Amino acid sequence: MLTARRYRLNRTPEQADYAETVGGICRAVWNTAVEQRRAYRQRGAWINYNEQAGQRADAKTDHDWLKAAPSHVLQQTLMDLDRACRDHGTFKIRWRSSRRWSPSFRFPAGQQITMERLGRKWGRAKLPKLGWVRLRWSRPLGGAVRSATVSRDGRDWFVSFLVEDRATTPERHAAPNSAVGIDRGVAAAVATSDGDLPDREFRSSGEAKRYRRLQKKLARQGTGSANRKKTISAMRRIKRREINRRSDFCAKTAHQLATRNALVAIEDLHIRNMTRTARGTVAEPGRNVKQKAGLNRAILDKGWHKLQLAVENVARYTGTTIVKVPAAYTSQTCSACHSVSPNNRESQAVFRCLTCGHTEHADVNAAKNILAAGQAVTACGDLATSRSVKQEPARPQGPAHQPALALVGIPRL
C-alpha cells in the first residue's frame, strides 16, 4: 500500500536557500504553463504535457535561471499541472502567488533517494542536488521510497516520502460485528454512538489571548512594513500549533475508531452543507451573526474532513468499511422511537424526545441515528459486491433504499 511519511528537515542555510530557489523556479514554471494553457483554451485549442515539457527543455538554453532546478522536478511540476487541469478544468487552476503559495516541489525518482538513521532522534536523507539533509527521526520509514516532496511550512522545511509498505487491506476486520456511528459535536469535537466524546483543546487560553493581541497589533501596522511581517509570522506560529494538535487528535481518534470497529458510519459532508438550516449552530450574539456562524461551520467542516480522511487512511490497514449517510434530520430524530421533530432539542447539548421522553446527549443521539442509517445501508447489500473504502457507497439512490431509510425514521431529502 502506498503511504506518506513526513519528517521535519534540519537543513543548513545553504540548503534552505537552494530549496527556496527551486521552489521559486517551480512557481514560475507553473504560472507560465497555466497562462499558456489558458491562452490555448481561449482559442479553443489544447496543449498537453508533452508539448509543454518539450518547450520547457528548449527554454533552458535561453533562460539560465531555469538551470538551477533539476529537470525532473520541473517536469513533475508540469505533470502535476496537467493532472490538475484534467481533473478540475484549466480555468479553475490557481495561480501560485509568491505571497500565498509556500514552496513545494517533488523528486519523482525514489531510487535516487537514500535514508539513514543517525541516532535516536536524528536521521538523514540524500536528495538529488540538495545532498545529505538531516531530519528529525520521528518514525521509521517502513518501506521503499517512491518519491519525495520537499516543502516549507512557515520557517520549517519538511520532506514527505511516498512509501510502498507492502501491507494489504485484510479481507475481514479483526472484530467483524462491531460498528460505530460518529457525529461531529458542538461541545466536544466528536461524538460516537457508544457515548464517547473524544475531545482536546486545540488552542490554549493563553494562545487565544496572544492571538487577539497580535490581531490588534496587526490592525495598527502599515501594509508592507517589516514589523507587520513579524506579526503575521507570529500569528501563523500559533495557528500552526493549533493545526498540528488537530491533526494529532484526528489521527489518534481515527486509529481508535477503525481498529475497534468493522463498520464506521459518518455523515456525508456535502449533504450536510445543503441542509445546514436543519441543524442549530452556535450563533454568537452581536454583529455579523450569520457570517460568524458560517465561519464556525467552515472550521468545523475542515476538522471534520480531516477526521474523515484519517479514518479512511486507517481503514485501509484494518479492513474497516466506511459508510457515508445523509446527515439530514439526524439531530432531530429520536434514536429510541424514531420520531422526528425540530422541537426534539431541549438545548444545543441536550436531546429530549417530545413523543417518548427519551433524553440523551444531543450529539450522541445524532451519532446513534447515523449508525442506524449506516447499518441499514449495509444491510441493503450495497457493500456486498465492493467493500472498497475508497468508494462512497452510502448515498442512497433509487427505490431500493427507501425501506431501509424509513426503518430508521430519517425522511429522504
Ligand SMILES: [Zn+2]
Ligand atoms: Zn422518542
